[in-house]
Amino acid sequence: MVDKSVKKNKRQRIQRTLASLMLFNILCFSVAPAVSLAAPNELATADTTKAGEDKATTEKATTGKTKPDKVPSVDQLGLEVSSAVLIEPSTGEILLSINADQALPPASMTKMMTEYIVAEKVKQGELSWDDKVTVGENAAKTVGSRIFLAEGDQHTVEELYIAMAVGSANDATVALAERVAGSEAEFVTMMNDTAKRMGLKTAHFINSTGLSRADMPEKFRPTDDKETVMSAMDTALLAKYIVEDHPDFSRFTAIQSHKFRPRDTNPIINYNWMLEANKDITNFKAYAYEGLDGLKTGHTKAAGYCFAGTAERDGMRLISVVMGTKSEGARFKETRKVLDYGFDNFEVKEVQAAGATVEGFDKIEVKKGKAKEVSLVTDKAITFVVPKGSIGKNITFEAKLDSANITGPVAKGTKVGAVTYTYKIEGMKDAQTETVNLITAEEVEKAGWFSLFLRAIGDFFADLFDSIKNLF
Structure with a gap:
């Protein structure tokens, strides 16, 4: 009986001690500040x-x-191109890619880099749309698509820019390049430097226009025998820079026609037949595409027919590039397939x-x-x-x-x-x-020192309580 009584008293003393420790711990924590937690938004995706x-x-x-x-395979499109790519610019996501990293002649899509640099100079205040440009020998002797500039002619930056963006005028392009950098050769250095800054992996420029080296005025050809090349992917990335850094790009690229000089009999007609505004033009309405407002066509014997297009629908913009198609109309037919694939199957969310x-x-x-x-x-x-x-x-x-x-x-x-x-x-x-x-x-x-002190005491007794609890 005595042993039982002693054991009972010992157990009661331990319980009272533990109760006292718990009470002290509670008192300590009642003095310490309460934890404050925010209630932010929960995960918006499915359960994890x-x-x-x-x-x-x-x-x-x-x-x-x-x-x-899941999305449909691009193989079902039956694209007849050397290469093609489709991207969504706000995310940079590649939605379609066919030989997209292959370096190919881009023809006049090269002018997109010239357009970007000139627009950047205006944006930075180093150039004005109203500035006068005096045409030099190189521009006057440039062949291909042109507005027949004569050496010594003067036109504004904006007039020449429209001729370049709408009519793909090579002479206007060279004149702008020389106005920006002093010579086309120096401008080409700027083009290649800008390409590196943009992260373009294949792009290499030898002139501002996209003409083959043999078609440049002999006096102004580069000494090496390289040609301008740029992959469809690099072309799309260049277009991405244009639409994001210069969201007013369509002020020029969506112009359907433009009379360069008052005396000109015929206006410059935009080579981009897919402009949405062409839906009411008899010759182009079969090609007109909803939401399309740019960007640049291209054609040389080496490049075939190319087109970098961009369109916006329901708040989503897409950029497509097709290279190496077989005819002027084919580049737009293939572009329609590419863009339809994007707009029919994807959205940004x-x-x-x-x-x-x-x-x-x-x-x-x-x-x-x-x-x-x-x-x-x-x-x-x-x-x-x-x-x-x-x-x-x-x-x-x-x-x-x-x-x-x-x-x-x-x-x-x-x-x-x-x-x-x-x-x-x-x-x-x-x-x-x-x-x-x-x-x-x-x-x-x-926390103040007193709060930290009380917290330390509380932590100490909490740890002690856990240690004692584990004995039983």
Whole structure:
């Protein structure tokens, strides 16, 4: 009986001690500041499942076993081209690619680089549309498509630019190049430097026009025997720079016809038969394409018939390039196939809003802060090109925090990690990926010394309680 009584008293003393420790711990935490958590937007894509447990390191998630989104094969288009490409410029996504990286003669699509550089000079204030340009010998002797400029003629930058963009006038193009750089050779250096800056991998220019070396005025030919080349992909990327850096491009490229001189009998007719405005023109209405407002045709014996086109429908712009078609009409027929494929099968969709949480990475510990943790959100939206009508299935993500915790004070918007989203569409060669930062959703002030002191005591007794609990 005595042994039982002693054991009972001992157990009661231990219980009272534990109860006292718990009470002290509760009192400590009642003084410490409460944790403040934001309530950001939730993930806008389908439900995800975690693939790992360590939240301070890389973790992947997937939408599960849903069937992947799918688009038709481009093979069914039966394209008769040497190369072709279709891109969506806001995301840079490649929707169609046929020999797209093969370097080929681009003919007058070369002038897109001249157009870009001249427009850039105007944008930067180094040139004005009203500036007068005096025509030199090189421009006057340039052959092919032209407006028959004579040496010494004077025209404004804008007049020559329209002649270049609408009528593909080689002489006007050379005159502009010489006005910008002093000589066409120096302008070509600018063209190649700009191509490198843009990341064009195959582009090499020998003149401002796209003429073959043998067709240039002999006195002004480059000394080496290289020719101008540019892949369909590089042409599309160049077009992307034009539409994004100069969104008013159609002010020139959509002009149907233009009378260069008051005395000219016939106006310059735009070589781009696909302009939407041509739907009411008898000779062109069979080619007119809804939403199309640019960009540049091209033709030489070496290049065949080429066309870089762009059209916008329902808020989505597409850029297409076809090279090496067999006739003037064929380049537009093939372009229609390419653009129809894009508009019929794809749309741009925001699959996750900015400020969304990421499962498993929705908060991080804050040391020495008034709050012990802070919410994390993405710093910008995720946009993908998806099959038309789709919500974007099978999106996976891989996230990583820079460290397991951060130290207060912490400013709102502090980067603490990153998350990469990947989206694969069956029928497309490459998956789409986009990486965004994980940032703090709110500010966390540094805790005062007394709060930190009480927190340390609380942590100590909490750890002690856990240790004692494990004895029983």
